[in-house]
Amino acid sequence: MPRKSNKATSVEGTIFALPQVLDLKAATPLTEKLMALRGQDLVIDASKVERLGTQCVQILISAAATWKDEMAAFTIAEPSDAFTSGLQVLGLTPQAIIEKEVAQ
Amino acid sequence: MDAMAEIRQTFFEECAEQLADLEAGLLAIENGEADSDTVNAVFRAVHSIKGGAGAFCLDDLVHFAHVFETTLDEMRSGRLDSSEKVIKIMLRSADALADLVTVARDGGTADAARNASLIDELKGLVALAKGEEPPAPTAAGGGTSEASDGPVYDDGMGDLDFTPVAVDLSELMGDGGDNTFRIVFKPMPRMYAKANEATRVLRDLYALGEAKVICNTAEVPLMQNLDPEGAYLTFTIELSTAEPEEKVREVFEFVEFDCELSIEAIESEEDDDFGADDPDIADILNRIKATSDDEEESAADEPAVAAEEDEPEPAPKAAAPAPKAAAPEPVKPEPAKPAAASAPAKGEAGGDAKGATAGAGAAQTIRVDLERVDRLIDLVGELVIHQVMLSQRAYQAGLARASDVAVGFDELEQLTREIQDSVMAIRAQPVKSVFQRLPRLVREVADISGKQVKLVTEGEWTEVDKTVIERLADPLTHMIRNAIDHGLEKPEDRIAAGKPEEGTVRVAAMHRSGRIVIEISDDGGGINRRRVKEIAANKGLIPADANLSDEEIDNLIFLPGFSTADKISSLSGRGVGMDVVKRSIQALGGRVSIASKPGKGSTFTMSLPLTLAVLDGMIVSVGEQTIVVPLTAIIETLQPKASEVKSFGGDARLVQVRDTFLPLVDVARELGYAYEPASATGGVAILVEAENGARSALLVDAIQGQRQVVIKSLEANYGRVPGIAAATILGDGRVALILDVDAVVATSRVEGNFFNGSMKHAAE
Known part of the structure; x- marks a missing residue:
């Protein structure tokens, strides 16, 4: 996917780097950090992710929908292999996180 | 595949609504009446169409919608001004999108050249928004017929999978086998709390064979309602494996009591498997399946919604009339938030037409087959007729007007009239x-x-x-x-x-x-x-x-x-x-x-x-018959004096009304009830206005009264009769014909009457 890096640089917004480990313990801190950034255009840097838990995926889906609802940009940039394959197991893709319909 | 056709139809019905929202929204923006919700609604409309179209592999539609959506996204994020020029392009794109939907539904071909050039224009806008040079028009901009075979125009979709896809899990998987299981796996919060990861369970499952997984995210709430350690995802896995069911169950051994789990063996692929290949179809299917649950659920929620806020319409958000809940089991109560989120948009809705543009369609509605409504209207029509008949017979049998029963009849009459009005209101549409x-x-x-x-x-x-x-x-x-x-x-x-x-x-x-x-x-x-x-x-x-x-x-x-x-x-x-x-x-x-x-x-x-089902008519006697003359055609009635009626030509007559002469049409003769001209002075002349506003006087024997009658089609029940528009049933149970005023007047002028070889004319 050669366009991916190109895409990341062309998107503007606050860059938020996801931590390496996104397991059960990371869920609450992740929610709090994201909540603090509400309203800002956000670029989620997923390049460092090594472990991805289901609950953090839920949070990202919710965040994407919330940002969309509030008309701010929400982008996932440079997903690491672990991030992508972690999503794959759950039947998702980085883009699907952003596009999925949630309970409104 | 009836279910499939049904889903497809639902999709196109939703498309029509989305397209209407889209256009209404764009026009609101053009007129400067837009707020942030309008832009959002417009975006959502295109997005939903794209999503649905993806599920049905309507590639042209998906590609166009995608480019359109990308441009709208720029507008939504404020990078693209909604200038007149931009909106013009957007409106034309909305038209093109509507065409593509029509083509997808009914077949035919879309205007590929126009769509390609619109795509270029849209992409130009995106580039503009990003401060780049607009891209040179692509080769397809010249318009070729290739548009249908995939992305010949570069729509920027090359590297993204916008809809959730059945992910290729081949690296993780074992070999496929003879047994196919459909597994619905919904973790509960306590499963995660016990440090059991859904991902681990799923990986173990994939190791058993070939799997397709669909992740249902419909229960994920917005951030403000999110429990970071909650459980909102449901996975539907279709596993084809050589292992028996016990092996599959073993995977869930440790989480069995901390999740909702159903494992069923699928016998034949064709049976009810059509949704599995495509998560969106599965999603739509789930929604359809869940509709009944959802209705119960929302019915239960409704009082809570109404109680929690002052919003007069506790309604789901405007852009999504279809029930959203996807999981068949309503596990956690849905918060009353939806109405709250869309409340600002509807604040000013009320009766104000402009405000209503934004809040349109927000009321809770159900889709009902028109035939059912028609049947109800028919039955209510019968009810009205029977109610009149009943009371007339009671009076004929000597019922005293002042008796309790008579009072009861009056009340019944009011009630039936009210029912009729309400039923008519069902069919009424803006x-x-x-x-x-x-x-x-x-x-x-x-x-x-x-x-x-x-x-x-x-x-x-x-x-x-x-x-x-x-x-x-x-x-x-x-x-x-x-x-x-x-x-x-x-x-x-x-x-x-x-x-x-x-x-x-x-x-x-x-x-x-x-x-x-x-x-x-x-x-x-x-x-x-x-x-x-x-x-x-x-x-x-x-x-x-x-x-x-x-x-x-x-x-x-x-x-x-x-x-x-x-x-x-x-x-x-x-x-x-x-x-x-x-x-x-x-x-x-x-x-x-x-x-x-x-x-x-x-x-x-x-x-x-306002309706074609009832009509206000004047009940008149013509010869032995009772006829209804539509009130809308009537201007006035009068009793001609001998001095006012002039004969000319053969047996044509004129009647003088104040300072004009009008042709006097003998209805009994026109309809063949009588062969001899009726005496003009013995009857009543009804002044009617027909085609071209031309006036004539219809000569009838007497006026019986005026009332609302239920229209019964003659064509449907008997056959077309010249000079007659339809029929109705009177209170005494007799059928009365409703006069086609225009036809009677026109025929009398040209050819005498319907039975002098003028059937052809009247039938036109």
Whole structure:
């Protein structure tokens, strides 16, 4: 996917780097950090992710929908292999996180 | 595959709603009435269409929608100004999108060249928003037929999978096998709390064979309602494996009591498997399946919603009329948030038409098959008839007017009338469904004719029976086309006349004395009466030296074969315009009139009945028969004196009404009830207005009364009878015919009566 890096640089917004480990313990801190950034255009840097838990995926889906609802940009940039394959197991893709319909 | 067809139909129904929202939203933005919710709604509309289209592999539609959506996203995020130029492109794109939806539904081909060039324009806007150079038009911009085979135009979709896809898990998987299981796995929060990861369970599962997984995210709430350690995802896995079911169950051994789990073996692939290949179809399917649960759920939620806020309409968000809940089991109570989120949009909705644009369709609705409603209306019609019959018979049997039973009959009558009104209201729809097609029509006609036109619509929430609405579209289209093509002047002429360059066409709907009135007015040059008369004379429609009033000249344009256009254009000028309009309006029991001021413009006024199911009629006796004359046609009634009736010609008669003579039409003779002319002085003359506003007097024997009658089609139940429009059932149970006033008057004038070989004419 050669366009991916190109895409990341062309998107503007606050860059938020996801931590390496996104397991059960990371869920609450992740929610709090994201909540603090509400309203800002956000670029989620997923390049460092090594472990991805289901609950953090839920949070990202919710965040994407919330940002969309509030008309701010929400982008996932440079997903690491672990991030992508972690999503794959759950039947998702980085883009699907952003596009999925949630309970409104 | 009936279920599949049903889903497809649901998709297209939703598409139609989304497209309407899209256009309404864009127009609101154009008129500066937009808020952030409008832009959001517009974006969501395109997004939903794209999502659904993806599920049905409608590639053209998906690609176009994607580019459109990308552009809208720029607008949504404020990087792209909603300037006039931008909105124009957006509106044209909305039209193209609507065309693509139509093509997807009905077949045919879309205008590939136009779509390709629109895609270029849209991409230009995105580039503009990003501060880049607009990309050079792609090769496909020249327009080829290749558009259908995939992304020949670079729509930027190469690297993204926008819809959740059945992910290729081949690396993780074992070999497939004979057994296929459908596993629905919904972790509970306590499963995660015990440090069991869904991912681990799923990986173990995939190791057993070939798996497809669909992740249902529909329960994920927005951030403010999110429990970071909650459980919102449901996974549907289709596993084909060589292992037996026990092995599959083993995977869930440690989480068995901390999740909801169903494992079922699937016998045949074709059976009910169609959704599994595509998560969106599965999603739609789930929604359909969940509808019943969802309704119960929302019914239970409703009081809570209403109680928690003052919002008068506790409704789901406007853009998504379809039930959203996907999981068949309503596990956690859905918070009352939806209405709260959309509350600002609906705050000003109320009865205000402009505000309502944003909050339109917000009320809770159900889709009901029209046939069921029609059946209900039929039955209520019967009820009304029987109620009248019953009370009449009771009185005939000697029931005292003052008795308790009589009071009961009165109450019953009121009740049935109320039921009838309420049932009629079910079929009533706002004319908006017709009006919302007009902006596009105006844009297209304006483009072709090279004029600048602004469309103003008023009263689009005016309600009228659905059958009337359906038959309103064609005449309205014709009249608007005419207003632009003939009514409005060319821009340079307008400037010369001191008018703004942009012409205005106004379409207004209103209720007036139990009818719906639709006015189409333009601020053009008005009807050129001298020219109209000249043309009519040239075509032999009127004698060259006819002396006509202004009004009569205006009405000439309704004559068959009349056309003012010098040459035939694609818009109008084929001479099948206004006479067809007039006929179709009359067929609806309506009338059309013109008011025109030279230099100021013209106004066409259509007046239509609110419903085609009941009719206010005057009950009259003709010979031995009882006939209903539609009240809308009647101007007045009078009893002719011998001195006022003049004979001329064979046995034609005229009646003098004040200072004019009107033809006296003997209804009994026209309908073949009598062979001898009835005595004019012994009966009643009913003055009616027929085609061209021409008046005549219908001679009947006596007037019995006036009442609302339920219309029963003769064509459907018996066959067409010349001179008769329909039938009804009277209180005494007899069938009475409803007179077709226009036909009777027209026939009497031309050929004597229907039974002198004039069947052909009357049947027209």
